Amino acid sequence: MSAAQTTTAMTGAYLPGDSTVVFRDTPIPEPGHGEVLVRTMASTICGSDIRAIYREHVGKGPEGYQGVIAGHEPAGVIERVGPGCVQFGAGDRVIVYHISGCGVCNDCRRGYMISCTSPTHRKAYGWQRDGGMAPYILAEEKDLVALPDELTFVDGAQVACGFGTVYEGLQKIGVSGTDALLVVGLGPVGLAALMLARALGARPVIGMDVVPERIRLAEELGLADHLVHAGEEALSKIRDLTGGHGVERAVDCSGADPGRQLAIRATRKWGKIAFVGEGGSVQFSPSPDIIHDQKTIMGSWVTSIWRMEELVELLVRWKLHPEDLVTHRFTLDRAAEAYELMAGGKCGKVAIVFDE
Numbered sequence: 274m275s276a277a278q279t280t281t282a283m284t285g286a287y288l289p290g291d292s293t294v295v296f297r298d299t300p301i302p303e304p305g306h307g308e309v310l311v312r313t314m315a316s317t318i319c320g321s322d323i324r325a326i327y328r329e330h331v332g333k334g335p336e337g338y339q340g341v342i343a344g345h346e347p348a349g350v351i352e353r354v355g356p357g358c359v360q361f362g363a364g365d366r367v368i369v370y371h372i373s374g375c376g377v378c379n380d381c382r383r384g385y386m387i388s389c390t391s392p393t394h395r396k397a398y399g400w401q402r403d404g405g406m407a408p409y410i411l412a413e414e415k416d417l418v419a420l421p422d423e424l425t426f427v428d429g430a431q432v433a434c435g436f437g438t439v440y441e442g443l444q445k446i447g448v449s450g451t452d453a454l455l456v457v458g459l460g461p462v463g464l465a466a467l468m469l470a471r472a473l474g475a476r477p478v479i480g481m482d483v484v485p486e487r488i489r490l491a492e493e494l495g496l497a498d499h500l501v502h503a504g505e506e507a508l509s510k511i512r513d514l515t516g517g518h519g520v521e522r523a524v525d526c527s528g529a530d531p532g533r534q535l536a537i538r539a540t541r542k543w544g545k546i547a548f549v550g551e552g553g554s555v556q557f558s559p560s561p562d563i564i565h566d567q568k569t570i571m572g573s574w575v576t577s578i579w580r581m582e583e584l585v586e587l588l589v590r591w592k593l594h595p596e597d598l599v600t601h602r603f604t605l606d607r608a609a610e611a612y613e614l615m616a617g618g619k620c621g622k623v624a625i626v627f628d629e
């Protein structure tokens with residue numbers, strides 16, 4: 274236990290936007306009405322943190338970083354509850370859905386606080402309100418998902434963003450045992466896609482990346498039936514692995530133009546493609562690439578809180594542990610090393626862990 278716990282202050286990590294981490298002391302918050310104080314147990318680093326905050330503050334609107342404590346993938350234990358909480362209590366293990374919405378717009382009512390339309394009440398943890406890179410996090414009770422004992426805190430932290438995002442994308446395109454599935458881009462989100470697609474029954478599950486270290490990691494983890502290196506022959510290799518047809522379902526987690534093109538072209542007639550990777554653009558020819566082959570491309574952004582609950586239940590049933598994708602663990606005081614490693618893009622998931 275840190276001395277901070279016996280006092281009223283704690284140290285949080287902030288991202289000034291020049292590829293560094295800054296630590297600042299801040300009061301431990303007191304939960305108000307409908308709020309809980311969560312003792313952080315795990316807080317994982319997301320590709321979005323690197324892309325939109327760590328290197329420079331490029332995010333706008335929902336991705337605009339407002340100088341708060343970083344970290345939008347937290348899990349922990351409730352330390353104190355404020356007045357008016359109805360379901361959760363002290364000692365409960367929880368995941369924090371990483372956006373707090375207004376609760377009353379149409380998107381919030383669908384459970385998609387990620388898409389909350391309130392310009393003043395929508396606040397993402399780690400972007401517009403304090404996040405998980407601190408010993409405590411103040412959260413709204415309505416943003417919590419119960420974390421069952423079968424799952425670890427690092428499992429929970431990954432559900433808070435990456436795994437939830439992947440599960441949503443796979444549900445949108447509908448993945449089952451009748452599908453061969455391609456995942457383009459094998460960062461932590463792509464690895465999660467391989468893991469969940471296989472659990473949903475897809476086979477073969479094929480992964481592709483340009484970075485040899487990522488291919489190697491996917492191989493070590495045994496997450497794919499086939500791994501393909503990006504390049505001129507990737508498309509014909511994927512066709513060869515699928516009887517010449519291509520895959521029924523593809524998920525792009527690369528966010529890169531050639532990756533997205535491959536996801537589209539490696540998908541067979543009537544197939545469906547989910548775009549999950551953010552940023553960039555894509556060049557394709559609608560008629561030959563999608564219209565004449567009756568293909569569907571769907572965009573998918575994070576998930577809803579009910580679907581996150583559903584995923585938690587399924588992870589327990591499937592005996593899957595998102596923590597398996599974590600290749601590096603750091604304590605909070607070493608957060609600078611953690612972000613630097615993640616920014617290098619050659620590792621699996623990077624986790625900040627507390628009290629280990």
Ligand SMILES: [Zn+2]
Nearest residue numbers: 319321434435
């Ligand atoms: Zn994230």
Ligand SMILES: [Zn+2]
Nearest residue numbers: 375378381389
């Ligand atoms: Zn809303």
